[in-house]
Amino acid sequence: MSVSYAVKSLSQGSRELIAFRIGDQEFCVNIMSVREIRGWTLATPMPHAPSYVMGVVNLRGAVLPIIDMSARLGMKPAEPTARHVIIVAQVKSKTVGLLVEAVSDILTITDDTIQPVPEISSDLEKQYARGILAIDTRMICLIELEALFPEKAHDKESEAA
Amino acid sequence: MDMNEIKEIFFQECEEQLAELESGLLKLNDGDRDPETVNAVFRAVHSIKGGAGAFGLEELVAFAHVFETTLDCVRSNKLEPNQDVLKVMLKSADVLADLVTCSRDGGSVEESRTRGLVKELEALANGEAPPAAEAPKAAKPVAAAPAAKPTDESGFQPIPFTFDGFGEEEEVVDQFTYDVTFKPTRELYSKGNEAALLLRDLSRLGEMNIACDMDQLPTLESMDPEASYFGWKISITTPKSEDEVRAVFEFAEWDCELEVKLTEASADEELPMIPVPFDLSALDDEPAEIAEPQPDVAAAVAAAETVNSVAKAVNAAVEKKEASAAATAAAAAQNNAAAAASSVGQTIRVDxxxxxxxxxxxxxxxxxxxxxxxxxxxxxxxxxxxxxxxxxxxxxxxREIQDSVMAIRAQPVKPVFQRMSRIVREVADMVGKQIRLVTEGENTEVDKTVIDKIAEPLTHMIRNAVDHGIESPEKREAAGKDPEGTIKLSAKHRSGRILIELQDDGAGINRERVKQKAIDNDLISPDANLSDEEIDNLIFAPGFSTADKISDISGRGVGMDVVKRSIQALGGRISISSRPGLGSTFTMSLPLTLAVLDGMVVTVAGQTLVVPLTAIVETLQPEAAAIHSFGANQRLISIRNSFCPLVDVGRILNFRANQANPVDGVALLVESEGGGQRALMVDAIQGQRQVVIKSLEANYTHVPGIAAATILGDGRVALILDVDAVVGASRGQSMKPEMSLAAAG
Known part of the structure; x- marks a missing residue:
């Protein structure tokens, strides 16, 4: 049964997304890039870091940078509380922690339910938004993490060398 | 996994091998003569035998062994796998399968059935009962087959014997008989050679009579277990040439007395042998049929048993030799305890x-x-x-576990040193110099990552030493030195670090020229008063090159400063000492591992940072009187009457907007590249600790001023300060990542 289900979902271009909330907006990312979800712990600030990098935390021995998604998406910087969560996601070869207010949903959608992003002037939104989902009365913006953290921006320094 | 599970796997494999065996035999039966098919069949039986031996299934081993011996004859083309032969073999395969089943499920195969087949197989192996057409051909391997598997019996009384008369009636053209005298020396055994194996190889060439010469065998009490006492006299009849006979002893010929002489075919009698009465000539006259027992076959079986007993005698002799060789090896291992530590037998390969x-x-x-x-x-x-x-x-x-685990990664520096000798040869050739590389302490062990990373700077330094250090042969002769220059590369452990020294006996550093060059390149002011040591260290300054001509070999003046940076990036230090006319010595001191670091844990603007201990010269509590403002926002601290720039770490790392008051903090006096000192201001010192280095680059990116991260006792990440980058930033250099050696050329 599971096989036929998989075939069916593949044929319809179905995918699973994880939705999270920042302020009064909802966003979602592909569930395949999410490794785990954990609570907020105090991060060690990094010198010379962009404003949206909260710092780094210890993820079972690995150094995990924490990205303030609110600041990264152009909204006001987050003031993390114990209720905030970190979505540990794999972006290309790197693992990053995304600080969000809450994880709100896990969605199974088909590609045809994704509406295109309307023409907007802001470059930032154009850069990361890949579509808009209408679930009940909610609007959820589909984000492409790779576009948000291009390898190039991460490796800016080493490229200069 | 317990024994039963392993046994279960063995039986599963047996099933596969048996299937392989049967299909192979059937292919042969259909006329397939592909050697690979024969090999597959042989391997199948061999694997079963090997596995069965490991589980002590003696019945199975015994039968598989006989089967294998016969198959070996087929494999070496001594036995033609015709229908009759294959009939026996297929039957044997069935018995083998039954034996496997019995070993697994209990029960037993009828002994008469097994024994009957064993006899038939042995007869085939010994070439006694094949059909007439095959007789002369099959008769040859008489000694070969049993001697080839000297594993059956263990006896200790060597019995000299001969196969007199065997094969004499063959009509053979181009058969030669050689008298071979073979007397191994003790070196043969100490080098891991084995007389029994050589004799076995020899026996494959043709029909062989062998006699063991035991004249030199002393009494038991005066016997030296490592010595070699036996010699062999062999008479071999073979179509091969004398050279081919000698080739058998190719790898042992320096460690034995070997004499190969062509004789008449009937020269056998001259050998001092005890003949074993035994005549097979009747068999050649009347072809024997395997399928239908006849009186002749009975005779053949009897004869086969004689052959067997003789073979056992050979085995006994051979085994004695093996035992003495084993004793030799054991004794050698004990004598050589130090060498044994690095011997192959005591290491494992691990991913x-x-x-x-x-x-x-x-x-x-x-x-x-x-x-x-x-x-x-x-x-x-x-x-x-x-x-x-x-x-x-x-x-x-x-802590002990950590040290032991780190030791697993430790490797000798030998491979890197070996690579250097090639570089010396190549570069010396290129520049027309004669240079000898002497290495010392190649077995000094250091973490594999350190080894990987020192190769590049070391190569650079070696090239420099060859290009600039050592003079041309003419100049050396004029200076009264050996025209051949010497570069000495040595490694040793010192106080938890590895010390690598590169010493050349060249002209040493020409201080006048170095100073002039530094002045020309605006590295120092013309009236600077520098000590010899300071001048020597100028060669590590960025953008410095002393070679008048830029050569392909030592680069474009980025050489030594990049070397120094790479060494420092490893947490190491490099220094030079030079004596004019006598040569220069570069000394590198490196940590034994890159996984841990001894650091000073400090507080800066509420954050915890780790400063590598190797960078810190001293720590001090600044007094207000020692702090002097200098220019707009520079401050200097006077330490024992010299002035040293003060660097506020918190400010450099952007942890705070304004400079802190130095009197409230602690100054860490650090030595940076170029030999200059800086005082790093931190708020407080928490203590000294060994920390595990974690990469920042893995998930984030290189951060200027930060070398890496670590995780402290409270589970939080602390950053490890990159002292050189911080000092560089204080000089107004932008904090950019280090240039890599590769990029700098």
Whole structure:
């Protein structure tokens, strides 16, 4: 049964997304890039870091940078509380922690339910938004993490060398 | 996995091997003469025998062994696998399968059935009962087959014997008989050669009579277990040439007395042998049929048994030799305890990833242990409880585990040193110099990552030493030196670090020219008053090159400063000492591992940072009177009457907007590249600690001023300061990542 289900979902271009909330907006990312979800712990600030990098935390021995998604998406910087969560996601070869207010949903959608992003002037939104989902009365913006953290921006320094 | 599981796997494999065996035999039966098919059949039986031996299934081993011996004859084309032969073999395969089933499920195969087949197989192997057409051909391997598997019996009385008369009636053209005298020396055994194997190889060439010469065998009490006492006299009849006979002893010929002489075919009688009465000539006259027992076959079987007993005697002789060789080896191993430590038998190959995983886990363990200790101390008021004692022991244990795990990664520097000798040869050729590389302490061990990373700077330095250090042969002769220059590369352990020295006996540093060059390149002011040591160290300054001509070999003046940076990036230091006319010595001191680092844990603007201990010269508490403002926002601190720029770490790393008051903090006096000193201002020192280095680049990116990260006892990440980058930033250089050696050329 599971096989036929998989075939069916593949044929319809179905995918699973994880939705999270920042302020009064909802966003979602592909569930395949999410490794785990954990609570907020105090991060060690990094010198010379962009404003949206909260710092780094210890993820079972690995150094995990924490990205303030609110600041990264152009909204006001987050003031993390114990209720905030970190979505540990794999972006290309790197693992990053995304600080969000809450994880709100896990969605199974088909590609045809994704509406295109309307023409907007802001470059930032154009850069990361890949579509808009209408679930009940909610609007959820589909984000492409790779576009948000291009390898190039991460490796800016080493490229200069 | 317990024994039964392993046994189960063995039986599963047996099933596969039996299937392989049967299909192979059937292919042969259909006329397939592909050697690979024969090999497959042989391998199948051999695997079953090997596995059965490991489980002590003697019945199975015994039968498989006989089967295998016969198959070996087919494999070496001594036995033609015709229908009759294959009939026996297919039957044997069935018995083998039954024996496997019995070994697994209990029960037993009828002994008469097994024994009958064993006899038939042995007869085939010994070439006694094949059909007439095959007789002369099959008769040859008489000695070969049994001698080839000297594993059956163990006896200790060597019995000289001969196969007199055997094969004499063959009508053979171009058969030669050689008298071979073979007397191994003790070196033959000490080099791991084995007389029995050589004799076995020899026996494959043709029909062989062998006699063991035991004249030199002393009495038991005066016997030296490592010595070689036996010699052999062999008479071999073979179509091969004398050279081919000698080729058997190719790898042993320096360690034995060997004489190969062509004789008449009937020269056998001259050998001092005890003939074993035994005549097979009747068999050649009347073809024997396997399928239908006849009186002749009975005779053949009897004869086969004689052959067998003779073969056993050979085995006994051979085994005695093997035993003495084993004793030799054992004694050698004991004598050579030091060498044995590095011998192959005592090492295992392990995937590097597994070791790294273990190291990471142990790193976690260390952090966890520290976290545990910290929280116990925080919650335990009296501080004398048994928990504390237990924790202390745990701490010691974890430290020991960590050290042991690190030792797994340690490798001798030998491979890198070996690479250097090639570079010396190549570069010396290119520049027309005669240079000898002497290496010392090649077995000094250091972490594999360090080894990987020193190769590049070391190559650079070696090239420099060859290009600039050593003079041309003419100049050397004019200076009264050996025209051949010497570069000495040595490694040794010193106080928890590895010290690598590169010494050349060249002209040494020409201080006048170095100084002039530095002035020309605006590195120093013309009236600077520098000590010899300071001048020598100018060669490490960025953008300095002394060679008048830029050569392909030592680069474009980025050489030594890049070398210094790479060494420092490894947490090491490099220094030079030079004596004019006598040569220069570069000394590198490197940490034994890159996985841990001894650091000073400090507080800066509320953040915890780790400063590598190797960079710190001293720590001091600045007094207000020692701080002097200099220019707009520079400050200097006077230390013993010299002025040293003060660097506020918190300001450089952007942790605070304004400079802190130096009097409130602690100054770490650090030595930076170029030899200059800086005083790094931090708020407080928490203590000294060994920390596990974690990469920042893995998930984030290189951060200017930060070398790496670590995880402290409270589970939080602390950053490790990149002292050179911080000092560089204080000089107004932008904090950019280090140039790599590769990019700099």
């Amino acid at each position: 590097l990833d597994r070791v790294d995983r273990l190291i990471n886990l142990v790193g976690e363990l260390v952090i966890n242990q520290a976290m545990l200790s910290q929280s116990v101390i925080e919650n335990d008021n009296n501080g004398t409880s048994s928990i504390n004692m237990g924790l202390e022991e745990l701490q010691q244990l974890t």
